[in-house]
Amino acid sequence: xxxxxxxxxxxxxxxxxxxxxxGIAFGFVLEASGFSSSRKLAGMFYGYDTVVLKVxxxxxxxxxxxxxxxxxxxxxxxxxxxxxxTYLTSAITGGVIMGAGFIIGGYCPGTSFCGASIGKxxxxxFIVGLFIGVSLFGAGFNxxxxxxxxxxxxxxxxxxxxGLTDGVFALILILIALGMFRVAEWAxxxxxxxxx
Amino acid sequence: MKPRxxxxxxxxxxxxxxxxxxxxxxxxxxxxxxxxxxxVNTRTQFITPETVADxxxxxxxxxxxxxxxxxxxxxxx
Numbered sequence: 001x002x003x004x005x006x007x008x009x010x011x012x013x014x015x016x017x018x019x020x021x022x023g024i025a026f027g028f029v030l031e032a033s034g035f036s037s038s039r040k041l042a043g044m045f046y047g048y049d050t051v052v053l054k055v056x057x058x059x060x061x062x063x064x065x066x067x068x069x070x071x072x073x074x075x076x077x078x079x080x081x082x083x084x085x086t087y088l089t090s091a092i093t094g095g096v097i098m099g100a101g102f103i104i105g106g107y108c109p110g111t112s113f114c115g116a117s118i119g120k121x122x123x124x125x126f127i128v129g130l131f132i133g134v135s136l137f138g139a140g141f142n143x144x145x146x147x148x149x150x151x152x153x154x155x156x157x158x159x160x161x162x163g164l165t166d167g168v169f170a171l172i173l174i175l176i177a178l179g180m181f182r183v184a185e186w187a188x189x190x191x192x193x194x195x196x
Numbered sequence: 197m198k199p200r201x202x203x204x205x206x207x208x209x210x211x212x213x214x215x216x217x218x219x220x221x222x223x224x225x226x227x228x229x230x231x232x233x234x235x236v237n238t239r240t241q242f243i244t245p246e247t248v249a250d251x252x253x254x255x256x257x258x259x260x261x262x263x264x265x266x267x268x269x270x271x272x273x
Contacts, residue, residue, distance in 0.1 A: 058203065062207075065214060068214045069210075071219075166214075166219060167214040167217065167219060170211055170214050170215065171211035171212060171214065171215035174207055174208060174211040175208075175211075178200065178203070178204050178208070185198075
């Protein structure tokens, strides 16, 4: 059956419309969860607030289980689901830059728009910086094209790398997530902050 | 009961189920690269342009043209 657009069950335009609706719902849930506060987000790095870890890890394992059960029931062909190709060098470089930007600015790109939507000035300034960064990246692309395309690994999956089935890997990831949540709760007690 | 334990009580059993069941490997509409090469080499799926033209003219429902060609046919119809 799925993916719906690939199998022409719904049109590309309907697909974009559904993405638009889901995007609005996602933004609403982000804001309602407190992700428009840069102090709350930065708390992940200092240990006093780990809601970022909890929300995103819960989202990831929920989506993962959903996809695997959909595949089990033949509702979706996971081979037709697009997986981002891995360019190892640029993934690591981008991760470091993204992490540095997150801890300095208190936002990631998505949450900065979430903050801007309720009028947060720091989020608006973060978005200005985001566009400056994107423009510089585009303007100088010829300079770092080699680095950007280096160490191409295709679309590898961790389960295939370790020779596990997707289901066994899912179970291991769930246990890791629960362990991380336990550590996060410990960190919140260890590094409490009264007001932020 | 902490939310983490509620989550664990719900999600760990689901994880155990998905780990225990065999992976779904039924992909009826997809050929592997060697299978595709074999199909091309043995010409089992080969249809001459004349046959295709004949099927189009006769509006044979067996034939399904994909992508732009189908769009053009639709537009010209």
